[in-house]
Amino acid sequence: MERPFFLEEIDERGVVHIALTRPDKHNAFNAELIGELTSSLRGYDDDARVRMLLLTAQGKSFSAGGDLNWMQAMADKSEQENLADARALAGLMEALDSFSKPTMALVQGPAIGGGLGLVACCDIVVASESAVFALSEVRLGLIPAVIQPYVLQALGERAVRRYTFTAERFSAQEAHRLGLVHVLTAWHDLRTRGEELVQEVLKGGPAAQVEAKAHLRSLRATAPGESVNEDAAKRIARLRASPEGQEGIAAFLDKRKASWREDD
Numbered sequence: 001m002e003r004p005f006f007l008e009e010i011d012e013r014g015v016v017h018i019a020l021t022r023p024d025k026h027n028a029f030n031a032e033l034i035g036e037l038t039s040s041l042r043g044y045d046d047d048a049r050v051r052m053l054l055l056t057a058q059g060k061s062f063s064a065g066g067d068l069n070w071m072q073a074m075a076d077k078s079e080q081e082n083l084a085d086a087r088a089l090a091g092l093m094e095a096l097d098s099f100s101k102p103t104m105a106l107v108q109g110p111a112i113g114g115g116l117g118l119v120a121c122c123d124i125v126v127a128s129e130s131a132v133f134a135l136s137e138v139r140l141g142l143i144p145a146v147i148q149p150y151v152l153q154a155l156g157e158r159a160v161r162r163y164t165f166t167a168e169r170f171s172a173q174e175a176h177r178l179g180l181v182h183v184l185t186a187w188h189d190l191r192t193r194g195e196e197l198v199q200e201v202l203k204g205g206p207a208a209q210v211e212a213k214a215h216l217r218s219l220r221a222t223a224p225g226e227s228v229n230e231d232a233a234k235r236i237a238r239l240r241a242s243p244e245g246q247e248g249i250a251a252f253l254d255k256r257k258a259s260w261r262e263d264d
């Protein structure tokens with residue numbers, strides 16, 4: 001099937017390669033990408049040929065997160081449409097996080113907002129030394145809601161508190177120190193280091209890996225239940241259609257400072 005925003009391929013070893021292919025928009029995700037990627041992930045998860053998943057991205061950025069043009073348009077949608085759309089975003093994170101076989105991300109550039117969420121949902125992360133990360137949402141008048149359980153798990157609560165409120169960009173070295181990134185490598189070695197780790201994963205028993213992953217998930221304190229995801233979707237839907245969210249998104253797209261109060 002033709003996928004406008006990503007490529008998918010399963011190799012003879014059972015490795016599913018998914019590459020985000022929207023480099024002109026820094027691989028930001030809109031409703032179409034979210035819907036198709038989620039159904040693709042679910043399909044591969046049910047496919048007995050599949051041993052593991054490798055997530056990559058084309059271009060300069062891994063992903064700039066939610067497409068802000070798409071989010072801006074939410075102010076004109078009905079509350080129900082906006083909420084359904086936010087639930088779909090939660091569904092994408094859930095589909096990646098709960099993928100029953102091992103998953104690996106190769107992060108070649110910035111992974112911001114929901115882009116960082118995708119990375120945090122993967123089991124193994126290899127990143128270029130030049131990659132950067134951010135929970136940028138509050139600068140846009142938004143919150144890192146649906147990604148928060150995964151980011152909490154990957155970075156730890158103290159770091160998440162800091163980076164949620166300051167929205168500072170942090171380096172791949174910091175992401176490595178915090179545990180989000182397992183392997184740091186030069187940009188030109190990213191694929192090679194990734195392939196080395198793929199080969200290590202493929203040496204393991206497939207059923208054992210599925211069981212190990214299910215067991216790990218069952219031990220997690222912050223695995224998001226349905227009510228957590230629903231709450232997150234409601235918060236996102238409310239904020240992005242609000243005057244503050246619309247101001248934050250418009251300011252980013254217009255490349256100006258957001259005006260949060262009359263005297264700003």
Ligand SMILES: C/C=C/C(=O)SCCNC(=O)CCNC(=O)[C@H](O)C(C)(C)COP(=O)(O)OP(=O)(O)OC[C@H]1O[C@@H](n2cnc3c(N)ncnc32)[C@H](O)[C@@H]1OP(=O)(O)O
Binds near residue numbers: 026065069144
């Ligand atoms: C639940 C999920 C929530 C979310 O994910 S909220 C969204 C979080 N995303 C962000 O905060 C924005 C992230 N974007 C960036 O930080 C930067 O951008 C990059 C690091 C990815 C790239 O920086 P650089 O190379 O300096 O490019 P540039 O001038 O900032 O952007 C180039 C063009 O790309 C558009 N763009 C960037 N990110 C998005 C996006 N997320 N949605 C829609 N467009 C985006 C810009 O506006 C601009 O466009 P033009 O060339 O027309 O001026």
